Amino acid sequence: MSEDIAEIEYLEVMEYSLNPLIIHTDYKIIYVNGAAEEFFRTDKEGVMGQSPLDIFRESSKDAIRKRIQSAYGNPADVIEETVYRTDGSTVEVELYCHPLMIGDTKAIQTYVHDITDRKEREKKQAEMVDEINELSATLVPLLDDIAVLPIVGKIDEEKAHLLLDIIPAKVRKQNVNQVIIDFSGVYSLDQVVTDALFKITSVLALLGVRSIITGLRPEMAMSAINQNIDFASITTLATVKDALAYMHINVQEE
DSSP, X not given: OOHHHHHXXXXXXXXXXXXXXXXXXXXXXXXXOHHHHHHHTOOHHHHTTOOGGGGBOHHHHHHHHHHHHHHTTSOOOOXXXXXXXXXXXXXXXXXXXXXXXXXXXXXXXXXXXXXXXXXXXXXXXXXHHHHHHHHHTTOEEEETTEEEEEEESOOOHXXXXXXXXXXXXXXXXXXXXXXXXXXXXXXXXOHHHHHHHHHHHHHHHHTTOEEEEEOOOHHHHHHHHHTTOOGGGXXXXXSHHHHHHHTTXXXXXX
């Protein structure tokens, strides 16, 4: 196979790649594929001869310049960076580059992978963990071995499973033997979430902790019944005050 044919086939592979690809040498762009044109909202003619450093923030350019220079010898590690599109918008990306010979000229091929969705998921997960940690921190001690856990806000499946992981450890750490789980601050639960939350009582029972559930709305109770959740082993009362009375704890009226 001739060198010219090999070059044509290689460019075809690059052109049809779904990931943005850039080839540059001596800090000048000499080729971008179609995916890069779309990603950076530009066209080939508009970027040819431009510096690949132009897509980076000023604070990153020195490090990127050194990274490019070292990549002429060996492939560089994958890194995360913020890059600019031609319209001024920014995108979180992963970058990988390696050396490439174009005839007798050494060049660098850079792969750009958009990680915006992944970063959003990571941010959401971190926020959710913080929220659950804050929620679990509201395990309110009443007496030495009794506490109240108010479940509040919107609880989705991920939050419910995080609660299932965090609450038993929290209860054990605080040497709680009886816990009142109050659902009065929750307005809706789907079946998956209901199942996960009621599993908390089963896990606590295995730890020797007795659970009392309060604040269940009729629709939430029906959701639990429809999932064949056995209420026979769970004490359910209308309010936290009722639970305290059930436990023979006097509550002072204001």
